Amino acid sequence: MGLLDQEFSDSNIVITKAEDLLNWARLSSLWQLGFGLACCAIEMMATSASHYDFDRFGVIPRPSPRQSDIIIISGTVTLKMALRIKRLYEQMPDPKYIISMGSCSNCGGPYWEHGYHVLKGVDRVIPVDVYVPGCPPRPEALLEGLLKLQEKIRTESLSKKSA
């Protein structure tokens, strides 16, 4: 159900549903909050850099949560940081999406038992859309996670937010 399936080639007209158009616009420019936590953030930066080029999917880092659509939790979420992540998430305008990147933010990772300072999964404070496994995940895995999120957004409905 691509947006351009019903294009009329001679007169620059596209017929589509408003919902599909909105979803297409949203998934094609997921501006990301410039926010990194630990070693996963290094892989996230590599994903943004020229070789993997996050920008080809419309992902551009923004310095403010108020201009961001997506926050990638890239690393260990300590109890101290969890409160700040929650605040950043609350400062983002709707619609907003979350990718949890790496074992630490998925479930606590190597700190699951003796990490007295680590939150065992960022989904204990904010709702996660896509979990990317790995320690840390390679850039390809993060790209896969983003594509999964895009698929999720493509099937979203105006009346009911599914992602």
Added chain:
Amino acid sequence: MKKADEILELLKSNFPDLPIEMDSETPTEPIISVPPKEIDKIGVFLRDNEELLFDSLMCLSGVDDANGEKIKEADESESIKGGTLSVYYHLHSTSLKHKITLKVSTERESPEVESVEGVWKTADWHEREAYDMFGIIFLNHPNLQRILMPYDWDAGYPLRKDYKNPEFYKGMKVPY
């Protein structure tokens, strides 16, 4: 360049009233034990004496010796009563190229050690960390507050051997 026993002799002759001992049995390095309330004066001496010139505090770390009485709690966990907490000081002289390790031990129930922040500025954050992780009070420290854990952490000191993690912190479940 001075050997550990020469440094010990210098210390003993300058502080004849203090119980200063050396443990040479440790396989890695000789450790000189000094009293916790006098470590600042000993530090100044080690730093300024022309034969020693220990200008660099490489590391300061807290240790839970866990040598007190172990008490079984009702929920199978263990708590420790009595015994000591220790602080280790690794010193280096950048000009004379020698090293030494100092140790102070203090009571677990009221762990008080004199601060060496005034001797080596490095000690500022190191002592805050030892306070944060073990609850060792450094007397005359300019800003003794938690450095790694949240400022309002009230569940104790995480690196003590009988530490128990709380069930919740600010509404967030802590255990796995």
